[in-house]
Amino acid sequence: DAGVTQSPTHLIKTRGQQVTLRCSPKSGHDTVSWYQQALGQGPQFIFQYYEEEERQRGNFPDRFSGHQFPNYSSELNVNALLLGDSALYLCASSWDRDGYTFGSGTRLTVV
Amino acid sequence: GIQVEQSPPDLILQEGANSTLRCNFSDSVNNLQWFHQNPWGQLINLFYIPSGTKQNGRLSATTVATERYSLLYISSSQTTDSGVYFCAVLGGTASKLTFGTGTRLQVTL
Numbered sequence: 001d002a003g004v005t006q007s008p009t010h011l012i013k014t015r016g017q018q019v020t021l022r023c024s025p026k027s028g029h030d031t032v033s034w035y036q037q038a039l040g041q042g043p044q045f046i047f048q049y050y051e052e053e054e055r056q057r058g059n060f061p062d063r064f065s066g067h068q069f070p071n072y073s074s075e076l077n078v079n080a081l082l083l084g085d086s087a088l089y090l091c092a093s094s095w096d097r098d099g100y101t102f103g104s105g106t107r108l109t110v111v
Numbered sequence: 112g113i114q115v116e117q118s119p120p121d122l123i124l125q126e127g128a129n130s131t132l133r134c135n136f137s138d139s140v141n142n143l144q145w146f147h148q149n150p151w152g153q154l155i156n157l158f159y160i161p162s163g164t165k166q167n168g169r170l171s172a173t174t175v176a177t178e179r180y181s182l183l184y185i186s187s188s189q190t191t192d193s194g195v196y197f198c199a200v201l202g203g204t205a206s207k208l209t210f211g212t213g214t215r216l217q218v219t220l
Contacts, residue, residue, distance in 0.1 A: 042211065045208070048206055099156060
């Protein structure tokens with residue numbers, strides 16, 4: 001049973017560029033959440049997608065946007081990258097209010 | 112929103128020692144999970160425990176929902192237990208998982 005898959009694992013981008021991160025949920029899970037984790041801190045909630053709609057959003061600017069596809073997979077897009085966007089981006093999937101399963105993350109470095 | 116605090120923030124143990132990590136939360140919860148984050152960043156689910164007690168090998172966890180806290184017990188610690196332990200909760204009508212501040216554990220030989 002495949003867990004949560006994220007791609008790419010590492011990424012280096014230049015300030016001002018745009019980036020797209022991808023996530024495939026665990027089999028049977030229909031909800032995808034995205035988190036940002038800066039070095040030395042806990043994960044911070046970005047947003048959650050359910051039935052292809054954004055269900056809840058954290059305190060992140062509109063530069064952060066997402067999408068969920070009919071097969072439940074999801075993308076996180078970040079526009080106009082800033083140095084402060086450098087972080088580990090984690091995707092989690094869940095079903096109803098079942099436990100969350102996290103992927104291995106994408107480490108984004110903005111230079 | 113719900114607040115989650117963990118203690119202690121840092122812990123250094125000698126291999127073979129036991130430890131207790133605590134998680135306090137400010138409101139009733141529908142879900143509580145303990146995670147271990149390894150040095151590569153992977154968040155590994157240890158327990159899904161909104162209430163009661165569970166055990167898995169050398170690890171066990173207890174959540175007392177009425178008193179708004181959870182405990183994670185690590186017995187006979189090993190160097191591979193090193194990393195950061197997070198408590199995360201799903202509270203009230205919220206659909207997002209809120210993380211605590213984490214406990215950084217280092218197990219030495």
